[in-house]
Amino acid sequence: MTTENPNSWAAEAIRQVEGDGRHLTPTPLRPLSLSAIPDVEIYVKDESAHPTGSMKYxxxxxxxxxxxxxxxxxxxxPVIAATSGAVAIAAAHLMIPVPDAASIAALRWLRTAAGIEAGPATGTNFWGTCHLxxxxxxxxxxxxIVTIIGDTADPYRNTHLDPAWMAARGxxxxxxxxxxxxxARTGEWPAG
Incomplete structure (x- = not known):
């Protein structure tokens, strides 16, 4: 059993947790140009720049x-952290239906057309952004509109970015x- 003052422990623990983020620079906000739609500016806030690669940091x-x-x-x-990792996907799904294959298409488009290495939560965000x-x-x-790059591509190289994985799941x-x-070319979005 510890004899340390709980207030001293709490102050030090908060200092350490807050200190972990002090060295971080603000996450970048980058423009994403869709030339067919000059009246609406799109910006992506790159929260994947955090040490964990996640907006949840x-x-x-x-x-x-x-x-x-x-x-x-x-x-x-004892602290046990449980997460499904799909908070952004769930939130976007409540507002704008996003098929799984559309999330993958969006993350692939961001990668090839905009040079943004992102995961499926970001793909879902971008699909919803196009809709809006x-x-x-x-x-x-x-x-x-500002959307978030909420996850990096790295954890998904063997899943969402792998053609065999996608084909196996239809x-x-x-x-x-x-x-x-x-x-991106015409400004025409599918109805619905």
Missing amino acids: RLVRAMFCEAIARGAIRADT VARMREAGARGS LDPTPYEAEIERF
């Missing part, structure tokens, strides 16, 4: 600091890639 740091500060985590508290840009264009609206991103390419 800031969130988890904040959750730990808050839990330590309110006493939910103490020096003797198309809605803005149809309404005659001008403006900007995923064909080709028609969706054609839709994104047509959208």
Whole structure:
């Protein structure tokens, strides 16, 4: 059993968790040009630049600091973190239906057309972004949209970026890639 003052432990733990992020520079915000749609600017916020390659890095740091500060985590508290890794996909799916093959098509398009190495959550975000840009264009609206690069491509090289893996699961991103390419070229987005 420890005799350390719990407040001293908490202060030091928060200092260490917060300190882990102090060396980080802000994640880049990069323009993504779709020449067919000049009235709507698209920017991608590259949260995959974090040490973990995930947008969840800031969130988890904040959750730990808050839990330590309110006493939910103490020096003797075991911490088990469980995640499905699909928070962004689930959130986007509630608003705009995104087929799995469309997420893959979008991450592949980002890779080849924009040089952005991203995973399927980012593909889902980009598919939804295209949908929103198309809605803005149809309404005659001008403006900007910021989307997030929430995951890197590295963990998906043997899955979502592997043609054999996709074929084994019946995923064909080709028609969706054609839709994104047509959208980038003409501004026309599929109805629905």
